[in-house]
Amino acid sequence: MLRGIWKARELLFTLVRRDLIVRYQSSVLGFLWSFAKPLALVGIFQLAFKHILGVTSVVPFSLHLLVGILAWTFLARCIGEGHWVILAHSNLIKKVKLPVEVFPATTVIGNLVNYALAMLVVFPIILIIMSRESGVSWLQAPVQLLLFALVTVLLVALAFALTLLVSAVHVFYRDVESVTEIVLQAWFYATPIVYPMDQLYRKGAFAKLGGADHARLVEILYWLNPMTPICVAYRRILLYWDPPPLEVPDQKVLLYLGVAACTTFILYMISQAIFRRCSRHFADEV
Secondary structure, eight states: OHHHHHHTHHHHHHHHHHHHHHHHTTOSSTTHHHHHHHHHHHHHHIIIIIIISOOOOSSOHHHHHHHHHHHHHHHHHHHHHHTTHHHHTHHHHHHSOOOTTHHHHHHHHHHHHHHHHHHHHHHHHHHHHHHHHSOOOGGGHHHHHHHHHHHHHHHHHHHHHHHHHHHHHHHHOTTHHHHHHHHHHHHHHTSTTSSOHHHHHHTTHHHHHHHHHHHHHHHHHHHHSTHHHHHHHHHHHHTOSSOOTTSOOHHHHHHHHHHHHHHHHHHHHHHHHHHHHHHTTHHHHO
């Protein structure tokens, strides 16, 4: 499948360019609108979690929120837009023989461009604020960018696997979009995006969820969520090098990143098999 996408790379880049132009050509603020929703969510969660519920973090809470929300927004947009990506190109699919997997790839790459542009704005802000807050050196920036890119590769792979899956199944079952919205909402709060991980350990959340006997099992299941180590890794890379008190050490984060990579690979293989099976009937269904 990846080989087919590479062979159709010229079509892929053309579709990505077209989608970005269509998205921003009639907009006064252009890309800034894509950045506006995450900023609005940061403001809402800052008010709700910090000022009302009293949640605290070892770094400025707004930055804590922004890093997690941007990563989640990328994933959620890929999945959300992926539902209709095959149906939106029904004319091409019926008339031209081409690798249809290029359409989910277009969605992921287009949103990756938005994510990269957002981080170009956010990363200097993080460096400025954190250099004042905790004395983080600007000399660390190249290492941070490299590590950030490696984690982003895993995030993109996860997004592509899920986009493949929903884009194929949604052609035959239109209820998939509604189900996905519910799953994404639950997944959002099952991931440490709006709350710091150390809060879970400080308040003994795992023991409350599973009881004292099963607290360890609940903790492992929580970390098996691939977005958990991804979000934690992003914050370790961008906001602080040393783990906060009560949080897990870097070695454990690396371990679960490896588990997330294995989970993503298995998910990709399953999604690829389902997509190929379904793609034989796309022309009839769309």
